Amino acid sequence: MGALLQILSYGVFSGALYGLVALGLSLVFGVMNYLNVAHGALIMLASYTVLWVCYYLHFDPFLSLILVIPTFFVIGWILFMGLFQRLLALPETEKLKNSLLISFGILLICSNAATMLWTADERAVATSYTGKVIDLLGVRLPYIGLATVFLAIIVVFAVHLFLTRTYFGKAIRAVSQDYEAASWMGINTSRACLVSFAIGVALAGFPGVVIALQTFNPMVSFDLTNKALIVLILAGVGSLRGVLFGGLLLGVVEAASVFLVGVAYREVVGLVLFVLVLMFRPQGIGGRKA
Amino acid sequence: MKSKLGIASFVLLMIFAPLLIKSEYLLNLLILICLYATLSHSWNILGGYCGQISLGHATFFGAGALTFRYLWLGGVSYYLALPAGALASLILAFAIGFPSFKMKGHYFSIGTLALAMIALITVQNLLPGVSFITEACLKEYSLLTIYYLAFGVGVATVAAVYALSRSKLGLALVSVREDEEAAEAIGINTFKYKVVAMSISTVIAGFAGGIFAFYCGTYYHYAPFELGWSFDPLLIAFIGGAGTVVGPVVGAVVFVLLKELFAASLGQVNVLIFGIVFIVTVLFLPKGLVGIAGIVRKKDRSART
Amino acid sequence: MKQARCLRCLLLAAGIAIIAFGLVASPVMAAAPAAPAGIKVGAVVALTGRMAAGGKDVKAGYDLAAKDINDAGGVMVKAYGKRLPLDVMIVDDESDPVKTATRLDKLNSVDKVVAYLSGFSSDLNVVGMAAAEKNKVPWVGVTIAVEAPFNSGYKWVFAPFSMSHDQVKAFFDLLDSIPADQRPKKIGHLELNVDWGNECGKYVREMAKQRGYQIVVDQKYAPPTNDFASAILALKSAGADAVFSVPAPPQSLTIVKQMKELNYAPKVTCLIRGPDLSTYWENMGKDAAYIISDGNWDESMTYPGNKKLVDAYKAANPGIENIGIPVGAGYAAVQVLANAIERAGTLDRQKIRDAIAKTDMMTIRGPIKFRANGTAVIDYGLRQWQNGKNVLIWPPNATKIKVILAPPWDKR
Incomplete structure (x- = not known):
């Protein structure tokens, strides 16, 4: 029983991380139908930025977010102005295709650039609380895992509040529901897209810091993007809270599957679950009808 | 008439090319071009014509490679093993590919990506070892044979796609791509056409996989299941021009030669430069390289009037 | 008709591209090595992609070894009666086995290398070994620890590295x-x-x-x-x-x-x-x-030349405290190859292969001898x-x- 709870707790931690990884991707996809496969690469770059901030400024990794998030907001802004803005006028399927291709190019460039800047060596940020745990009735809960869960809940909640309670957030939601209608209503649609893209990229900072505390190298970008895509679809497009639930579900199922099929097929079980969900509920768990 | 002559001379040129150039390296590149053009066309039928963007083609490519390899190393001659690989890939499509049509649009894309990941991890777990080329098979191994095989499959594929693009079937596929609901409304059985497109597509992917398994002497069993085999054909099709007959061929030539040139001259930055060139292509040639021909043609026409 | 013309244009363009590529490459092929300026040795190493971390170390080992050998005048080749410099050509394979195979074939047929050095990781090295066997080019490889490939009857592959x-x-x-x-x-x-x-x-x-x-x-x-x-x-x-x-x-x-x-x-x-x-x-x-x-290798090893390597590496890479193992292993592989070429006294691949098989020498990582299957009798730490x-x-x-x-x- 203790072992079961212990193993599931690790599932919850990795699930929360999956949710964070997919969050920015989901926001961008929901608002403007861009499939930004470079999101994994941006998270990877965020991890390296955290590493740098910790190394040169001796910040705590979580504190480094006050620098990392604005930096990535600006990066998102630049990427949008330089590359993605011109896709806005395209029809839906063309948008999807072109954003996929451009962001794939960015993925290649980022991974290669990171290899040159930091070498492909494995990296991680070591802290005084790495490996420290809270013992809760025999179940050992690592500080970093708990912090990941809190971070995921707070960030998802904050983004949700922003979208539902602020004027600007409402404008973004209007754009995501109907681009043309929103522009007739006098909403500056291209500005709404710009800001939500920049926020989407800035959100890469949060999983970036968690991954920096675990282990990373330039090539994790591909794995992260794959994971994010799976969670995005599992959650249902445009559902930000669904992202958290989708991530947690995937993480817990993967962890629990150890009892059924052993460690080697862990990831397969998660993916099979994903395909089954799609078969019987094609709009995802929390998504609106496509 | 003239164009037929042009194509015939191109094919003849390519048949005699290895005798003229006599370089093993160039032969390698020609094989790779044929391999990528074939695989890219396989993707193109489903993605370019029928509009079903698959991110899981590695599954079918890998199934073809795996089957070919087992038969060939087991003593079956390669010209029998090759169609067997294609058949295996088709059977796999029946088992997992067609149910995936329950998913639509981007759900299909990412669903197929998940299938490819499942296949990759499963093969990694079941067959963790290396597939060695045996002494007997090494005797049968000749770049020239592989080239003619790859070229033959490539030409057959392009011919098939050409015929498809001019047929009623091709029109039906395009109508599914353009507007699935409208197509259904005018009485087109979209599911049927998607299944047909997938069948042709996977058979070709299986052939391409067989050629990979023939060409690559020794490799880890999972190598043809790697996700790159899903993304590369898509990139190539879009570089050249998706939904066209020549697009994937031109794309494959550019893709292979450019990468080779960059790797030989740029060292570690080669992937970065390739990424930049790729983005520029997508931004300025949204229809791919065949789009250039369109621009030229337009100018041509305006000059005449 | 219009479309057909386009098609023809593009096919023609494709044909021209291929032939142009051939022309660019052919002068290199035409140059017959009557009096070679150097000994060409080829390696396809992962400089980008998943294996790049180890790839850069292997490359560093090769480069340092070649530099040391060339600074000392090069490798004595009796057939030409003089010392020739080692020319180690290193090409990236993006950690993709297909590219490993193609680019090794290029090193063989275009650049006419006399021997291959390995890349990094078993995944890519098994492909390299098959290419060596097919092209009949001697292959000296490190960072492969699986024994199975060496028991499949290959004759051209040697690994001065420890096995499982x-x-x-x-x-x-x-x-x-x-x-x-x-x-x-x-x-x-x-x-x-x-x-x-x-x-x-x-x-x-x-x-x-x-x-x-x-x-x-x-x-x-x-x-x-x-x-x-x-x-x-x-x-x-x-x-x-x-x-x-x-x-x-x-x-x-x-x-x-x-x-x-x-x-x-x-x-x-x-x-x-x-x-x-x-x-x-x-x-x-x-x-x-x-x-x-x-x-497999360590900075503290007291075998001849090791301290020089450590100093040279640290001078070239300031700030790095621990040197990756592939650096030392790669260095030793070049030593083994240079030694074999010197004993063969020629640049003939078959003779170099036979000389490698008879290796019995001291390297910066200790004494090395080969078994019949190409694995090494080697100290393992x-x-x-x-x-x-x-x-x-x-x-x-x-x-x-x-x-x-x-x-x-x-x-x-």
Whole structure:
């Protein structure tokens, strides 16, 4: 029983991380139908930025977010102005295709650039609380895992509040529901897209810091993007809270599957679950009808 | 008439090319071009014509490679093993590919990506070892044979796609791509056409996989299941021009030669430069390289009037 | 009709591109090596992609070795009656085995290299070995630890590197050397489900039986696995006090982090791959202490030339405290090859191959001889992280430092 709870707790931690990884991707996809496969690469770059901030400024990794998030907001802004803005006028399927291709190019460039800047060596940020745990009735809960869960809940909640309670957030939601209608209503649609893209990229900072505390190298970008895509679809497009639930579900199922099929097929079980969900509920768990 | 002559001379040129150039390296590149053009066309039928963007083609490519390899190393001659690989890939499509049509649009894309990941991890777990080329098979191994095989499959594929693009079937596929609901409304059985497109597509992917398994002497069993085999054909099709007959061929030539040139001259930055060139292509040639021909043609026409 | 013309244009363009490429490449091919300016040796090494971390180390080893040999005048080739410089040509393969094969063929047919050096990692090296066999080019390779390829009848491949058997044997020799009252008796084995891991697993089971150790946990995991909680809980409840595994580098970090989180501290933790990376201590902090890993080569080795290599590497890469093992291994591979070319006295591939097979020499990493199948009879060491340094603790003839058994986590 203790072992079961212990193993599931690790599932919850990795699930929360999956949710964070997919969050920015989901926001961008929901608002403007861009499939930004470079999101994994941006998270990877965020991890390296955290590493740098910790190394040169001796910040705590979580504190480094006050620098990392604005930096990535600006990066998102630049990427949008330089590359993605011109896709806005395209029809839906063309948008999807072109954003996929451009962001794939960015993925290649980022991974290669990171290899040159930091070498492909494995990296991680070591802290005084790495490996420290809270013992809760025999179940050992690592500080970093708990912090990941809190971070995921707070960030998802904050983004949700922003979208539902602020004027600007409402404008973004209007754009995501109907681009043309929103522009007739006098909403500056291209500005709404710009800001939500920049926020989407800035959100890469949060999983970036968690991954920096675990282990990373330039090539994790591909794995992260794959994971994010799976969670995005599992959650249902445009559902930000669904992202958290989708991530947690995937993480817990993967962890629990150890009892059924052993460690080697862990990831397969998660993916099979994903395909089954799609078969019987094609709009995802929390998504609106496509 | 003239164009037929042009194509015939191109094919003849390519048949005699290895005798003229006599370089093993160039032969390698020609094989790779044929391999990528074939695989890219396989993707193109489903993605370019029928509009079903698959991110899981590695599954079918890998199934073809795996089957070919087992038969060939087991003593079956390669010209029998090759169609067997294609058949295996088709059977796999029946088992997992067609149910995936329950998913639509981007759900299909990412669903197929998940299938490819499942296949990759499963093969990694079941067959963790290396597939060695045996002494007997090494005797049968000749770049020239592989080239003619790859070229033959490539030409057959392009011919098939050409015929498809001019047929009623091709029109039906395009109508599914353009507007699935409208197509259904005018009485087109979209599911049927998607299944047909997938069948042709996977058979070709299986052939391409067989050629990979023939060409690559020794490799880890999972190598043809790697996700790159899903993304590369898509990139190539879009570089050249998706939904066209020549697009994937031109794309494959550019893709292979450019990468080779960059790797030989740029060292570690080669992937970065390739990424930049790729983005520029997508931004300025949204229809791919065949789009250039369109621009030229337009100018041509305006000059005449 | 219009479309057909376009089609023709494009096909023509494609044809021209191919032929133009041929023309660019052909002058290189036409140059007949009557009096070669240097000895061309080719290597396809992963400089980008998943294997790039090790690839850069292998390349550094090759470059430093070639520089040292050329600074000393080059390699004496009797057939030409003079010393010729080594020209090591290194091409990237993006960690993609297909490109490894193609580019090795290019080095063979266009550049006419006399021998191949290997790339990094078994995944890519098995492809390279097949290419060497097909093209009949001698291949001297490092960073391959699987024995299976060498038992498939290949004649052109040689690996001055340790194999899975050496690694498992060193682990058990090390255990045997610990005083009986402290010696771990219960072994936990986590088997990475790739060919190398499977081979190691076979030897672990064999040797444990022969030498009277009990295997209490024997579990398989896959290369993408990133959560070891269940395996560590099993090890803990079975009371395993020595752990052996050959994880991928990221896994070697995750395993140790989770061991700490779950408060499991075996006396001996041997993770052959991963903790050998130069960044391991930076990444883990003092949690890296007591972890044992690969010691194929070490800075402290006193064999001739080793200190020079260490100094040269550190001068070229300031700020790097721990040098990656592939640097030393790669350096030794070039030494082996240069020595064989000198003994062959010609640039004939067959004769160079025969000379490599008869190798019996001293390198910066110790004496090297080859068995009939191409694997090397070689000293194999283990290293342990002690006080921020990864130090050689095995074999006893190469080091005076002894293994330290790990205390429980709360006593560190």
